[in-house]
Amino acid sequence: MGVPPYYGPDFGRLQRQDPELAQVLLDELDRVRGGLQLIASENLTSPAVLAALGSTLNNKYAEGYPGNRYYGGCEVVDRAERLAIERACQLFGAEHANVQPHSGASANLAAYAALLQPGDTMLAMDLLHGGHLTHGSKMNFSGRWFDVVSYGVRRDTELIDYDEVRDLAVRHRPKVIVCGATSYARLIDFAVFRGISDEVGAWLLADVAHPIGLMAGGAIPSAVPYADVVTYTTHKALRGPRGGGILCTAELAGRIDRAVYPFIQSGPLMHAVAAKAVAFGEALRPEFGEYAKQVVANAQALCDSLGAEGMRPVSGGTDTHLMLIDLRDLGVSGAEAERRCAAAGITLNRNVIPYDPEPPAVTSGMRVGTPCLTTQGMGPQELKEVGTLVVRAVRHPGAAAEVKERVSALLAAFQPYDSEY
Numbered sequence: 112m113g114v115p116p117y118y119g120p121d122f123g124r125l126q127r128q129d130p131e132l133a134q135v136l137l138d139e140l141d142r143v144r145g146g147l148q149l150i151a152s153e154n155l156t157s158p159a160v161l162a163a164l165g166s167t168l169n170n171k172y173a174e175g176y177p178g179n180r181y182y183g184g185c186e187v188v189d190r191a192e193r194l195a196i197e198r199a200c201q202l203f204g205a206e207h208a209n210v211q212p213h214s215g216a217s218a219n220l221a222a223y224a225a226l227l228q229p230g231d232t233m234l235a236m237d238l239l240h241g242g243h244l245t246h247g248s249k250m251n252f253s254g255r256w257f258d259v260v261s262y263g264v265r266r267d268t269e270l271i272d273y274d275e276v277r278d279l280a281v282r283h284r285p286k287v288i289v290c291g292a293t294s295y296a297r298l299i300d301f302a303v304f305r306g307i308s309d310e311v312g313a314w315l316l317a318d319v320a321h322p323i324g325l326m327a328g329g330a331i332p333s334a335v336p337y338a339d340v341v342t343y344t345t346h347k348a349l350r351g352p353r354g355g356g357i358l359c360t361a362e363l364a365g366r367i368d369r370a371v372y373p374f375i376q377s378g379p380l381m382h383a384v385a386a387k388a389v390a391f392g393e394a395l396r397p398e399f400g401e402y403a404k405q406v407v408a409n410a411q412a413l414c415d416s417l418g419a420e421g422m423r424p425v426s427g428g429t430d431t432h433l434m435l436i437d438l439r440d441l442g443v444s445g446a447e448a449e450r451r452c453a454a455a456g457i458t459l460n461r462n463v464i465p466y467d468p469e470p471p472a473v474t475s476g477m478r479v480g481t482p483c484l485t486t487q488g489m490g491p492q493e494l495k496e497v498g499t500l501v502v503r504a505v506r507h508p509g510a511a512a513e514v515k516e517r518v519s520a521l522l523a524a525f526q527p528y529d530s531e532y
Contacts, residue, residue, distance in 0.1 A: 328403020
């Protein structure tokens, strides 16, 4: 068939027209290639996904849904969205999928709009115990618009206290119960949440932005069979473009779709929708299941390595792609650990731990994840070495140059974007 005269991005043209911005793109690629990326909410998406993101689908306005748009000329982009919807439903075993949300926060806003009215009561995980801003923080619309009751983790086990969740649900009778977290390393028992929701007559909303890719790959149990609504992002463990999505029962399909459009969004980002379709297609392949299981195995290896060298894992370990590390025994704050690791070529983030005595800008902990390094082909043996490097960077800031050399040596064999996976 040959290559069409013009498909999408031409980097040479960008360099000629805007060399300053072109250099930013090159510098970001150098940054990624030059260090260990341990941010739990990041990944390295495929060249195929990036190609869809850089396509001319960016130009098309497509308010509405396939077959029912408010602009002409949508017959082609309709095909992209239908593919994304079909693949999402197949991948997750869902009755209905909406692939238009611009982000996980947008997906949550739409889910709340479908199920709640301002002033209604919702029960969700406390931000300081591992929840998300959109789970009721007073800094966020969720905490300002709704009457939010928060649950947390036990002091002794640092695990979700399901008895507390039930007691709060029975006492406050929320209209929606939210389960899901951003810095909780253990599996969530969706069946227990389903039982509590049924007992009090609440909708169950599972926000699985972080572990959705692990669910897609069969590495951990899925929330879809239990929740009325599932919200997620496509750019974390799912390894797709930056964006969000919603899965729901057939009963709620109309309400969810109307909440996304026209209530919270107008024109969807059709290049991003197409890229989501590509990512769902990749996740349907057997090799993605192998990847998801490797992410978990790598997380456990990294967690064991950190723990063996004095960095205490909150809740004693991990079942997923991330771990939360308590740094108090080392006498180092999360903010300082983040800075020391950055100087050594290791990117991770400070994070509050349950019952943290430090403020969120400082924290007593850090959050670490394995999606990126797993995408680069690393296994448990390499992740054990990564753990050693993290500990040395945090304990011995004067050794930053030495650690950075070891990071570079490790990356020489596992460079991102050197070949397609």
